Amino acid sequence: NQSSQNTLFFLNTFLSSATNYTLATYLRHLTLHPHLAGTTPSLNTALYVKSHFESLNLQTHVTNYSVLLSYPLFSSVTLHFPNGSVLSLTLSEPGSSQNGVIKPYHAYSPSGSAYGKPVFLNYGREKDYVALSAQGVKINGCVGLARRGGGLSRNEVVEKAAARGVTAVLMFTDSESEYASGVERGTVMSGLGDPLSPGWGAGGEKLRLDDPRVMKRFPSIPSLPISMASAESILKSLEGADMPYEWRMSMKCSSSGRVGPGPFVVNFTYEGERKMATVHNVFAVIRGSEEPDRFVLLGNHRDAWTYGAVDPNSGTAALLDIARRYALLMRLGWNPRRTIILCSWDAEEFGMIGSTEWVEQNLVNLGSKSVAYLNVDCAVQGPGFFPSTTPQLDDLLTEITKKVNDPDSEGMTLYERWTTANRGIRIQRLSGVDSDFASFLHHAGVPSVDLYYGKDFPVYHTAFDSYSWMVNFGDPFFQRHVAVTGVWGLLALRLAEDPILPFNYLTYAVQLQDYTHILSDLLEGGISLHPITAAIQELAAAAIETLEEAKKLKDDETTDEHAGLKQRMLNDRLMLAERGFLDAEGLQGKPWFKHMVYGPRNDGESELDFFPGIANAISRSSGLNSKEHNEAIQHEIWRTARAIQRAAHALKGELT
Amino acid sequence: NQSSQNTLFFLNTFLSSATNYTLATYLRHLTLHPHLAGTTPSLNTALYVKSHFESLNLQTHVTNYSVLLSYPLFSSVTLHFPNGSVLSLTLSEPGSSQNGVIKPYHAYSPSGSAYGKPVFLNYGREKDYVALSAQGVKINGCVGLARRGGGLSRNEVVEKAAARGVTAVLMFTDSESEYASGVERGTVMSGLGDPLSPGWGAGGEKLRLDDPRVMKRFPSIPSLPISMASAESILKSLEGADMPYEWRMSMKCSSSGRVGPGPFVVNFTYEGERKMATVHNVFAVIRGSEEPDRFVLLGNHRDAWTYGAVDPNSGTAALLDIARRYALLMRLGWNPRRTIILCSWDAEEFGMIGSTEWVEQNLVNLGSKSVAYLNVDCAVQGPGFFPSTTPQLDDLLTEITKKVNDPDSEGMTLYERWTTANRGIRIQRLSGVDSDFASFLHHAGVPSVDLYYGKDFPVYHTAFDSYSWMVNFGDPFFQRHVAVTGVWGLLALRLAEDPILPFNYLTYAVQLQDYTHILSDLLEGGISLHPITAAIQELAAAAIETLEEAKKLKDDETTDEHAGLKQRMLNDRLMLAERGFLDAEGLQGKPWFKHMVYGPRNDGESELDFFPGIANAISRSSGLNSKEHNEAIQHEIWRTARAIQRAAHALKGELT
């Protein structure tokens, strides 16, 4: 019919309006200066995004929050050798400080000094301490050296070290790259959002800095990131116990093959300040013509540790180009059925602060009216398409990859190349708490997507993450930017336009069933997964019913006078089903995380990156006798089953 | 227009179809036998209600739950006087046991014996113990005698006594009535719903009886209810300290004017059993023609301690008569716009178990799709109209009372008599946790109403609450039943039919402002109510906008082709605003209670029967120094303010 013909025209126009050079221009502009959250250059990027939106005649606004950020004042690390020689570690990247790049630091690290023998902690995981202990290494009172990459957050690495008497932690990124002098900045705060307003939007109640609820967000000992080169100068001089075989085999940088402690001593000092700063979320709103109260959200953070060419402004360039292209469609007469909101977040690097405060402030409306949240952080890191979704969005994403050209192979669609490379469709899930989707999915239960091209880029959070790196290595011709922009923009278009939301919950049910099989292999006797499998059956049945209902509604669309209201009723169920996975109590010990299917594990080593309640109950085994342990797991199985049942109820929409 | 003409016709037909004799017939039938939850006669009432609904061709279903109930096995209380004489208290009402009336008991009381001197505890409030202590009365090891009525629940009376070393509690109802031999049964469980499934629907995970989460629901010492006559035989023989002047002046029964302990000794024994029983909720569903996914719920419990003529079957008769009259309208061609559900709950007397399990099981759909819950428990206790509502429903209720005839004065409307008696409109609020609305409002945030005629009826929970009491005293001609049925049925009709929901949130804002003034007089300096007053401003502004929008939509109804969708969007906001008052964390120490405006106080003596978080923070003063105390109150003020702000956001419907 007319309306779907129109939509098709606009979808095609969106695709054909792609341009590499606009993307390059936006990225160039955004990355001229380092723009750490809370600084003037960062405010300038907010104004740039705002004026871009405004110049396109999009309805634009900025929402500011005053939040607690953290900056370095002074740092030094010196090595004192038995022979009296002293080596001062280089803590900054070469030449970076005169350009306004912030000295490497860990945001929210406490200030402090330490003087102790160095010991290598590998990834700082529980099993690494077990290995050290097996070698007879005493680490109490030492300065720890840890490499990133074992599945723990920076906060967890520092806190686990502190619990064992380590007095300060040095962290480096072990890689084969030519960026040995690069230093990976990062936050060591636990939890998301402004530490002074845990669970509610900043701007109202503000906890004091010495409130225990604030203090527990920060590590108890100081830490600093160092370059691989600096790490090597420690590792190559370590004596003491032998490095465990597995560690040695996986090390990419050179070392003495020993873990310490000593024989030399590390003199560590870090001083930082925590201070209130204003962060700026910038929005462009394209108000829906028929259902203005249904929101499709596209989000990307804007703040960067340094220049942010990859992280996050490759995504920002994409967001600005989508704005340009949507504005073009609007000039051609387009108005989406539902409201589309482009969100440019601030202070993600400090702990998803901009997005989290906004989600906390708008929880009740987001919870009842959001269709989906589509995140893009590091849009382009290199080759290869790596999407993550909540499973009901798999079909839509797959369909869209068939419309977009592959950036790295002439004449192929993204779908063809992507599925060939992976021998099938390969979509990741969203249990990680590593970008702005976390508040939307884990706290508010909004179906989510996270897209990126390439992975594990070597200049992550270093001074080398610049426009020149992007044009030399990441995406010289910006065709990967074009591809990710196409997928992102089409996803939002379809979600905003399709009369019936393109959600397939049967995929969700199948995914949950797979999880159950993995879990089943892991669990011992006496624990029953039946509650979960029964709930999945309910979800699958509701999903099938819903798909049939959707088909019937599509067939009757033109003849039924109440079609609009009926679509809306079905869409309400499709939209709200994800919210069923939320549990009001949240995860044990992390009550802010409400989602029972996707969320953070307490144990970064756990094989289970789903059902976080169950995963955490399994890893909390120590200290419980087997009966209590099994009961705790069984209780989490019930909680997870009830969450899945709630999703099934929401999808079915009927009372018992 | 045509549709509103039609609606008017059906409203009038509903009103004119009232009959006293059908109500009397239903009540007679329901009260032929005592029908305590979990017993066969109770199942028969479920079948009666079910077959009534079915005979009217209403879509009917029964939802069963297996839950833990509690029944008495043996009880005896003897008084052993210093002169060697022994008096055995009569624990049952005269002649009641041969009729199948359950022996008076406290549901969920632990079994146990006690042998100790009696002491009179008055209402068992904190200040009563202060008064006893001031008189030098030692109560440790004594058997306590308490009268009902001080604002505490039975559970609280028993637990406060246990905390002071009392070994068993006897409870009586002090009144001037001729029912001195009546005994008030009741539950001593704390919290709502099946104790084995706290927070989730029964039928899945089931806690063990010895689980601490179960055990804490029950008192730690046994208790029994006794008649006023039995209480007098103790009170008249007490010696020891003088009864405080205030207590003596308010006592309706005779006493020695002393509080004990002793001189005689009470030998107390209670044995009961807790056992699994099946409870039956019966539903009739009138599916909405245009918005089947919006629910207007009418609920009443069906189970009774004895015959239940007042409590609750005067309400059940009304529910059955509404079913009859709605079925009549349907035969005349009526189909409501939204879905109407008639709910007949079981096991309310044990702790709102039937309704709570259902609400817990259906939380996600009720939370997103319920328009309102309209409760009637003891529909008719005597003369006088006593309605309670959440404030956005005041206007609708008032309007409806103008359509219904007053049952006690010829030629007057209910409105005229009601407002004359009270010199204006007098509507109570719903902080009490005393009938089935509690789960809907306090846990799920559904706008609620509770209606009754008369109050403080003398045969409450006794064997005398029978059909003959109703025809002799309560409502001889059933005209009060007719009135309450009219109000109840019209409320549901309007809520199911009005194209725009008849909610006025400005009334809510005004009510909240009044609360703030009361609070302001109570609080000391250093505590700011500004967060709340600012949030109320936001709510009031959103309410005014919404009223204007509703007016405009009504004016444009016939000309705007998208009117249906626009109404639905506005209605969604009106429907969801109440949900904003919910806080995911819930009340401190009572996390199941999520509503920050209406909910239970920890301190039954508190003047504040609103803002329970704040009220409880104020009454938790003991043990905190003033600074901490003020901070705790301020934190609850912030939590309450955020709840009001969420309601404002939901009503306004816009993101920041």
Ligand SMILES: [Ca+2]
């Ligand atoms: Ca916050």
Ligand SMILES: [Ca+2]
């Ligand atoms: Ca329950």
Ligand SMILES: [Zn+2]
């Ligand atoms: Zn990023």
Ligand SMILES: [Zn+2]
């Ligand atoms: Zn980053």
Ligand SMILES: [Zn+2]
């Ligand atoms: Zn009742």
Ligand SMILES: [Zn+2]
């Ligand atoms: Zn009752």
